[in-house]
Amino acid sequence: MIAVNMRSAMGALTGVQRYAIEVFKRLDKESCRSVAPAEILGSMKGHLWEQCTLPKEVSNSSLLWSPGNVGPLRVRNQVVTIHDATTFDHPEWFDRKFSLWYRFLLPRLAKRVKGIITVSEDSKRRLAGHLGVSAEKIRVIYNGVSPELSPAEPDSIARLREKLGIKGEYFAYVGSLEPRKNLKTLIEAWRSVQPQLKDTELLIAGSAGHVFSGEGESECPEGCRFIGRLSDDDLPVLLSGARALAYPSLYEGFGLPPLEAMACGTRALVSDIPVLREVCGDEAIYFNPLDSASVANAILSVAEESEEQRRKAITSGRGRAAEFSWERSAHQHKEFFEEMREVQNG
Template sequence: MSSKIAINARYQYRRVTGVERYALEISKRIQPTPRMIAPNRALGQIAGHLWEQFSLPFQLQKNEILWSPANTGAWIVRDQVVTIHDASIFDHPEWFRPAFAAWTRLSWKVLANRAKAIITVSEFSRERLKYHLKISNQKINVIPNGVGKPFEPQPTKTINKIKRKYDLNKPYFLFIGTHEPRKNLAKLIGAFGKLKTSTHLLAIAGDKGKVFADPVSHALSVTYAEFLGYIPDSDLPALYSGAGAVIVPSLYEGFGLITLEAMACGTPVIASNTTSFPETTGDAALLVDPNKVEEIKNAMLQIIENPTLVNSLRERGLQRAAQFSWDESAHKTQEIISDSRL
């Protein structure tokens, strides 16, 4: 009897950020339609872990293999493939609450030993996870994230509507992400302050994370930034498309999906020159040292002053984004899951 795929859908109750978007996009493309196993309501961290370890395993049917797409999984389930998106919990435990970091490190070591296969989203993440989890190249598979509709250049009318909704009455640089230490928001705000510009805004979208150590609240009291809060998915393409540039100055990312979404919308990208960013963006972004405020500032200045560069980044970004597809990512993911039972 051939195996069927069941999906650990605990992620379904969370707001959509990079990991959740990955899980949603891949899940809806797997054929035949997999069985989604989720709690009957949103659960907190501890209750969610308890459900995953003591309820989820007993909901699996005999001929099913479990895919856990969002950095967690059931320890006792051996017929399982787990996606782990990056190794920041090992490389920078100080960015997380101690209890969360300790639990996650232990959980990943158990899952790496017991699961049939591990998927991650970049060569950078594979190398870091191999090092920390002591697993072979054969057990961990790289399948990059994808991008696609609705992330595409938006019409002017739609962009103007979004600008009015969020009171963006000047050209703006856009940051999107959870307000957590590795996103490096304080240095971005400092760099924008050094521009001393009255012609542009810095628009900051996203929520404070729940599992992270001391956030960047000390940087969030400035008057020259617009804090937009959490942006619903329906508004993101137009918000990207209307930006002068999207800035992703993270100290660490396993993939950097926001860079790809921005490029797909025809928006220039300024990103860090560290971790997975060179792998994801290729030659289609302005890369900067995220620890150097002056470099971040100078990149923004180039966007303001050099329209030829802006047009080149738009063209290269669209070409780069076209190389990534959720359909292809889903196809490769399904192959790994299916092959793991052979």
Template sequence: MTFVVNVRILSYRTSGLQRYLLELLQRMPIDDIRQIAPRNTLGVTKAHIWEQAVLPLSVHGKLLWSPSNSGPITKTGQVVTIHDVVRLDHPEFFNSRNAAWYRFLTPRLARRVKRVIADSEFTKSRLLELAGIPDDKVIVIHLGVDARFVPQEGERVMHTIQKLKLPTNRYVLSLGALGPHKNLGRLLRAWQIIYSSLPEDVWLIVVGAKGKNLVFQEVPELTTLPPRVFLTGHIPDELLPSLYSGAMAFAYPSVYEGFGLPPLEAMASGTPTLVGNRASLPEVVGDAAVQVDPFDIEAIADGLHRLIEDASLRAVLREKGLDRAGQFNWDKTAEQTWRVLAEAAED
């Protein structure tokens, strides 16, 4: 079997979509895969035009795998991975043109292709409702956790703390791009409620927020950061395992995820975790994390306070988290994905 992979997203900075594709490609038989991408990095609009107009002409009758939420709508011999439908469920979170495009594309694409791969049962259920497709057309394949996310030695943790110039070695970590569904505003307001009741050396460290101006633009009701909040901006990917591992707790009160890799990575690193109790996150973390209503600032504050102050709770969640994260691995994800592609190719 030889098939074509749409790899246009690999020309952009590594995030969840790129990591998913890279992890799977390195576990698949390279001789059976032909990768196709635009010759040059394109802006969003031009990239979608390339995908719809140019890509189908380059496939030459082979099965196409489009692994990043979109694909050419005219190509029926295709498997598409749809990680989430947040633009359909919450168009208010996005640029109106971007949201409108996915509202048009996603249901039609899901109806036309041979198979749809979804990251979670939650995303599958939303696709079945929004696209009106048969249950057996959507296959749920959970994502994996990279083997480098394990509890780290103290020396490596301290090296990372010093390299990033963190103000303390006792911190709650939050990770995620700016965006309404990541819920940074409510997290910061929850921190404002509790910080004064915590030991003075405990800080909130936010990775991915590039600067105060962007935070205030994304969360306009905040005119100043609460005390003891440190923004790292983008950090090198190799520092993430030790940054996770050194945290007292990990906070991820997202209101919407198609899967949610960061909580699993934190748990695999031995870090007690708090998540929002919406969308796919309860499915992913099970009973191995504190779950709170992500729209309730008091609930987020209470959950954080309990995690920070209750050492026995942290110890229990550490063990549960390590066990839970161990159930997700990229080898299994790649094996199941290859099976779906093979079946689609045979059809």
């Protein structure tokens, strides 16, 4: 029996939580079970539960999978998913206590567990260097795109436009509001293009996480709005109605929103960083995330492209997104778990 540490899947939905939920619901329930606290716990209490209580609850399981970056040090028969190396590469982006805890825990955990999963080759390279383990111990399994993410019906788009008070065309940003997402540069770029796109808005959807060092919402120029976190029902509708997704992130473990935009038939404008090249391939428009003029040029290139260019790009983008499925991801997880159990029994 495989026990799945679902502490990370509790609370408001984030990328890590979505990953845990999407993979878990596709695993064979006859051979795996969920283990989680009885209620949502704060950061300190949650870590105490994970380190002290969880090992007792999984003592009869053949393997523990911890999908949320951390797991109990006492459990050796464990696979842990570590999504990125951000706390090592950029500790200044996080709350100091959170960063110190992760930098203390993860190298020790990585050396004790049977295997490690991460979500991109770029993350594997970074983690191997920081954790002091062989790259062979780390298995790359890509995230997937939810089947619910597809082009929305015109009526659904019209209803959301009315709900949000959208009058004309718009570009969208979707994701958490944290330093590495680089929204200041996006807003600066929008300020420079706004005179040429007077009837177009930039809509920023997301909310700040509690573990990140504080950065207030940058002052929005005319035509730019923060619209808060969207429901799972509204997300594909917002993406479907957008001229493009603008995603200026400085650092990602995987970077799911650009693929989600492609799945919804929307262009993706993304940072030219290795992991997004790995994930998006040739189907995105890339810009230098440190140069607002480069971001502005990408926005204008999409605003000015012909309908034929747009149609071709949308078709190829949907093809790229279709290469990433949660079904495939879950199948690869099952294979890796079986390999780790064979190592345990060997």
